[in-house]
Amino acid sequence: MGGCKGVLMVRAWKGWLFLLFAAGITGGICFGASAPGRKSEFQIQVIPFPASPRPRIENGAWKPVLQAHPRLLGPKAFLRERARSRPEAYKEIQADDSLLAVGIVHAVEGADPSRIAPHLKTARQNVARGVTNNHQDTWIWLQDAALAYDLFHDQFSPDERRAMVEWMNGHLTRFTDDENAFHNSTLSKILTYLRIAYATWGENPRAKEFRDYALTKLYEGKVLPVLREFGAGGGFTEAGWYARGSLWNLVQALEMARRVEGYDGFAKAPRFFYQRLAYEMFQPYPGLWTYGTERFSDEGDGSTVYGGHTEYPRHLRTVLASYYRGSDLARAVENKRRKGSNSAARLMDFLHDDGPEPPLPLTRFPLAHLAEGIGKVYARSDWTDDATWFRFECGDYWAAHQHFEVGNFEIYRRAPLATESGEYTDYGNAHAMNWLVRTIAHISILVHQPGEEWKNMRDGGRIPYANDGGQAKKWDWVSDTLEQWKAKRAQYERGDIVAYRNQPEFLFVAGDGTAAYSPAKLSGWVRQIVFLRPHTFVVFDRVTSAKPEYEKTWLLHTRNEPEMAGRTATARNGEGRLTVQTLLPERAAIKKIHGYTYGGQTFNPPATGLSAEANKWRIEVQPAAANREDLFLHVLSTEDKPRPARLLKQKEGVGVRVGDAEVVFKGRVGGSLRLNGKIYPLQAGIVRGPYE
Numbered sequence: 001m002g003g004c005k006g007v008l009m010v011r012a013w014k015g016w017l018f019l020l021f022a023a024g025i026t027g028g029i030c031f032g033a034s035a036p037g038r039k040s041e042f043q044i045q046v047i048p049f050p051a052s053p054r055p056r057i058e059n060g061a062w063k064p065v066l067q068a069h070p071r072l073l074g075p076k077a078f079l080r081e082r083a084r085s086r087p088e089a090y091k092e093i094q095a096d097d098s099l100l101a102v103g104i105v106h107a108v109e110g111a112d113p114s115r116i117a118p119h120l121k122t123a124r125q126n127v128a129r130g131v132t133n134n135h136q137d138t139w140i141w142l143q144d145a146a147l148a149y150d151l152f153h154d155q156f157s158p159d160e161r162r163a164m165v166e167w168m169n170g171h172l173t174r175f176t177d178d179e180n181a182f183h184n185s186t187l188s189k190i191l192t193y194l195r196i197a198y199a200t201w202g203e204n205p206r207a208k209e210f211r212d213y214a215l216t217k218l219y220e221g222k223v224l225p226v227l228r229e230f231g232a233g234g235g236f237t238e239a240g241w242y243a244r245g246s247l248w249n250l251v252q253a254l255e256m257a258r259r260v261e262g263y264d265g266f267a268k269a270p271r272f273f274y275q276r277l278a279y280e281m282f283q284p285y286p287g288l289w290t291y292g293t294e295r296f297s298d299e300g301d302g303s304t305v306y307g308g309h310t311e312y313p314r315h316l317r318t319v320l321a322s323y324y325r326g327s328d329l330a331r332a333v334e335n336k337r338r339k340g341s342n343s344a345a346r347l348m349d350f351l352h353d354d355g356p357e358p359p360l361p362l363t364r365f366p367l368a369h370l371a372e373g374i375g376k377v378y379a380r381s382d383w384t385d386d387a388t389w390f391r392f393e394c395g396d397y398w399a400a401h402q403h404f405e406v407g408n409f410e411i412y413r414r415a416p417l418a419t420e421s422g423e424y425t426d427y428g429n430a431h432a433m434n435w436l437v438r439t440i441a442h443i444s445i446l447v448h449q450p451g452e453e454w455k456n457m458r459d460g461g462r463i464p465y466a467n468d469g470g471q472a473k474k475w476d477w478v479s480d481t482l483e484q485w486k487a488k489r490a491q492y493e494r495g496d497i498v499a500y501r502n503q504p505e506f507l508f509v510a511g512d513g514t515a516a517y518s519p520a521k522l523s524g525w526v527r528q529i530v531f532l533r534p535h536t537f538v539v540f541d542r543v544t545s546a547k548p549e550y551e552k553t554w555l556l557h558t559r560n561e562p563e564m565a566g567r568t569a570t571a572r573n574g575e576g577r578l579t580v581q582t583l584l585p586e587r588a589a590i591k592k593i594h595g596y597t598y599g600g601q602t603f604n605p606p607a608t609g610l611s612a613e614a615n616k617w618r619i620e621v622q623p624a625a626a627n628r629e630d631l632f633l634h635v636l637s638t639e640d641k642p643r644p645a646r647l648l649k650q651k652e653g654v655g656v657r658v659g660d661a662e663v664v665f666k667g668r669v670g671g672s673l674r675l676n677g678k679i680y681p682l683q684a685g686i687v688r689g690p691y692e
Helices: 063-067 076-085 087-094 099-108 113-128 135-151 158-174 184-199 207-230 240-261 270-282 308-323 328-336 343-352 430-436 482-487
Strands: 006-013 016-023 029-031 042-046 368-371 376-380 389-393 409-412 416-418 445-448 496-502 506-512 522-532 536-545 551-558 563-565 568-573 576-584 589-594 617-622 629-637 645-650 653-658 661-666 671-675 678-682
Touching (some): 063 240, 076 087, 099 135, 113 135, 113 158, 135 158, 135 184, 184 240, 207 240, 207 270, 240 308, 270 308, 270 368, 308 328, 308 343, 368 496, 376 496, 376 506, 389 506, 416 551, 416 576, 445 522, 522 671, 536 551, 536 661, 551 629, 576 645, 645 661
Parallel strands (some): 006 042
Antiparallel strands (some): 006 016, 029 042, 409 416, 496 506, 506 522, 551 617, 563 568, 576 629, 661 671, 671 678
């Protein structure tokens, strides 16, 4: 038999095991006897049900709130109890002049009119703009007005309130932006429209239209199908800091709907929302950063400088952990409890943090996480602040904030070491189009075909595009719905995770990024990575071009200038150190390059606050001779004293010996790992963990 014919799935629920046979499903762990050289007949895969919801505030507990104001942050009794039980937090809120802070104070004790006045003025100015359709600006104006309407309801005259309602209602037909199923602003628009609905309920004959627009048309009609299709492991199709912010807005909206009317949007995609807690365990770099906050990689459009956006994942964890209170993941997340890094973050804690519970020891928690739907893997060496952290991506195209980054990986220990490059200063300037979003700015592979062209990218074709040798623009534009995306699936296909196995000693992951490139120049690229815990990576790339003369380049970006010593490069960043040993190609040309330059052109962005933190150095590795197929084999280490690596050549494969480990790659995907006297097969296929 040629491989497993089905999957025996074991679902765990309330102490019972349910066996389900699913014919024709691949992936999992093969079991049972088989002839030599032949795969087993069946696979077994443990898939735990999402934990049962156990929120302290029950579904629909705030339904009476629609009879009075304020409503959006909770009833007066809730806010007053929080102020009484959390006096230090409330004292800080009393000194804060933000819209939410003054609104809370007004609900608890009545705010001074002089502190309310600026927010009334802003709301009146927003109404004076008239009905608009200005992308995210419109939903921000609407959101602020809805909050002011609710929090300071008694400060507006009846005529002003009617004018505000009329202005909000006008957007139901005019504001048509921000409704794409894969776009960040759609999730934020859901929150805005739901706030309008609840804020004006009972006073606005169209309030229910806003509610249905938010929950039925946008959430159930557009976003929910995407979460169900691609949300395994808690992955979301938006990219960069936009994903973190928009998901926080969606979670706020669904939590408000759950409390106010008993609508449980989390229960409609339980796998995504529960497993998102595991995703959030891995997403931040190890340790804490500026002002005691977490730090994140860009992963698309975004910035690594400190800002309020760094708190969004923590807020999301807080709400979801409260919803799944008592579950394994909620208790694991408890290990990340910390104080908010700014007053706005601490105000969110005042509203949403329901208090601690016993943390689950992280010695029992996995060291890697797969979000298979979006093709992303995170891994760590351990759960200390000194851990080596790793990210790998190989997935399809959904949203315009993604980059040409299939096969990209990132390594962090004490500081970013193997990194992305570029500065997100503008969505569509020359730097963005010819550097930031392009393959040249990522740890990937270039295949240079003279004359290759890129046309009509996200700037609408306004800027001339250079030939970086990278991945192709194969998409037209972002799809409006999941159904539309599926109809164009072939052109959105860019890459797939084809192997994933995580064990305490090692991680094996492989991605096929062939589809990301023009078939006119590349016919095959598979990247395989073995993470030998705690601090060593073996990276093997098999690249096949359409013609031998198409030059291939292996890329790696660093923060500071690498030190070169023969076939070894060392890059330092603060207390972090990355050593890169090139084993293949054997007669490789290895060079370091500074700046956003290639092909005789430089694509510098305008100088901003991002410039000082930019990663502008890269290492390029190229074969010495023209071949149709080239093998690249590298060993990367974050150890202070890295162990030397030695190339292994076998009749059917190539590999490396580093320390007491021996990794050999054979065939298209796979091989073997000899470690501590044991031999582990490296095979194609996905072996999922408990939260994947």
